Amino acid sequence: MSSAEPATELSTRLLVDDADLARLRARLAAAAQTQTLLDVAYRTVDSPVGGLLVAATDRGLVRVAFAGEGWDTVLQSLATRISPRVLEAPARLDGVTRQLEDYFTGRRHHFDVALDWQLSAGFRLSVLNHLATDVAYGTTASYAALAGLAGSPRAVRAVGTACATNPIPIVVPCHRVVRSDGGLGSYRGGTEAKAALLALEGA
Known part of the structure; x- marks a missing residue:
């Protein structure tokens, strides 16, 4: 120039x-x-x-x-x-x-994609695996129930941590885990997003 x-x-x-x-x-x-x-x-x-x-x-x-x-x-x-x-x-x-x-849009109730779990390990990974396979669309489970599914009924707090750090939310549906008293509990995307996802599923 x-x-x-x-x-x-x-x-x-x-x-x-x-x-x-x-x-x-x-x-x-x-x-x-x-x-x-x-x-x-x-x-x-x-x-x-x-x-x-x-x-x-x-x-x-x-x-x-x-x-x-x-x-x-x-x-x-x-x-x-x-x-x-x-x-x-x-x-x-x-x-x-x-x-x-x-x-x-309500046309799919289950995701069919390969998952790479390398960002999770140990008990957290066990919790997320159970969450992905055992808590169906349109249903919810308590943190305590999920702890039982993962083989450690007393590990409620650890289940909460596993859900809070879930690297693949929505596809691995941690929004379906709620408190035993019916409260939503925390969510990586915020409680409004959690409520919206549950409403979408009719849960």
């Missing part, structure tokens, strides 16, 4: 629109996949309980995060705990996105 070239002309030449960025992201994602440079793919989706970030590895869905969790923080955690090779690659998550859309 000559020193006489107006700054505004340079700015105009450097403008990139959303379509250009989307095409660039798609090319990067395809190249990363082809060259096995992508370990965690993610995308964001809209939902009746707010925006969601969904992330997957080659093993399956690894994270669902509510907007209130701070997506930059979530992505940094994924980079630290799984791999720094994290990239927005929406096509990799088309399947789970369709299932979420079907769930929120």
Whole structure:
């Protein structure tokens, strides 16, 4: 650029629109996949309980995060705990996105996606496995009941912690776990989101 070239002309030449960025992201994602440079793919989706970030590895869905969790923080955690090779690659998550859309419109009562459990371990993982298989759509279970299912009837507080740190909420339905007195209890996405999900399911 000559020193006489107006700054505004340079700015105009450097403008990139959303379509250009989307095409660039798609090319990067395809190249990363082809060259096995992508370990965690993610995308964001809209939902009746707010925006969601969904992330997957080659093993399956690894994270669902509510907007209130701070997506930059979530992505940094994924980079630290799984791999720094994290990239927005929406096509990799088309399947789970369709299932979420079907769930929120009442057409789906059970998710059929592979899950990557590497962000959970030990008793927490046992609780989440029981939650995923034993607490059906449209029903609820108390923290105490879930503790019993997991083989430790007195571990009610630990069950609460497992639900509060569930890395795959909605798909692994910790919103179906409520207090013995009928109170909702806490929820990673907030109590309003928990109430909305239970109302959606008619629970």
